[in-house]
Amino acid sequence: MSGKRQDYISWDEYFMGVAILSGRRSKDPNTQVGCCIVSADNKILSMGYNGLPRGCSDDEFPWEREGEDPLKTKYVYTVHSELNAILNYSGGSLEGAKLYVSLFPCNECAKAIIQSGIKEVIYDSDKYADTTSVKASKMMFDCAGVRYHQYHRTGRKVEIEL
Ligand SMILES: O=c1ccn([C@H]2C[C@H](O)[C@@H](COP(=O)(O)O)O2)c(=O)[nH]1
Numbered sequence: 436m437s438g439k440r441q442d443y444i445s446w447d448e449y450f451m452g453v454a455i456l457s458g459r460r461s462k463d464p465n466t467q468v469g470c471c472i473v474s475a476d477n478k479i480l481s482m483g484y485n486g487l488p489r490g491c492s493d494d495e496f497p498w499e500r501e502g503e504d505p506l507k508t509k510y511v512y513t514v515h516s517e518l519n520a521i522l523n524y525s526g527g528s529l530e531g532a533k534l535y536v537s538l539f540p541c542n543e544c545a546k547a548i549i550q551s552g553i554k555e556v557i558y559d560s561d562k563y564a565d566t567t568s569v570k571a572s573k574m575m576f577d578c579a580g581v582r583y584h585q586y587h588r589t590g591r592k593v594e595i596e597l
């Protein structure tokens with residue numbers, strides 16, 4: 436009798452993998468962020484990535500990071516992956532859910548995460564840890580009782596032919 440497969444991916448690999456794959460939809464040339472929201476009993480509830488709001492063309496709005504005129508930068512237009520994932524959820528409450536995200540949430544996403552009832556954030560990169568925004572996120576998560584911890588990379592390579 437053959438036993439079960441042993442090299443299946445873990446829950447954390449699965450959900451962070453889905454988050455990272457979602458980020459591959461992003462048109463942002465510098466930072467692609469993906470997010471996957473999961474119930475307490477490990478069911479995927481929603482996904483999102485950073486992109487423009489509906490009706491705003493990827494080809495017409497700017498993707499620049501800098502510019503004298505803020506209206507010519509991406510920052511004023513982009514919907515962040517976490518907010519997109521929260522807004523994409525149409526099933527009711529996210530109370531008690533977990534959020535996997537490829538980049539530590541900014542302060543605006545942190546507010547939305549807290550207010551939606553999400554209780555745990557698992558992030559991959561923390562490349563903006565020194566910014567006021569991320570410091571504020573961590574202060575708010577600490578006060579609001581939202582746990583956060585970094586995803587432990589396993590080094591597993593997953594190849595998918597598309
Ligand atoms: O909480 C966050 C923070 C940032 N993002 C998105 C917004 C932008 O599209 C990029 C960041 O671009 P940089 O060029 O690295 O400044 O990440 C997000 O989705 N969620």
Ligand SMILES: [Zn+2]
Nearest residue numbers: 515540541544
């Ligand atoms: Zn954000």
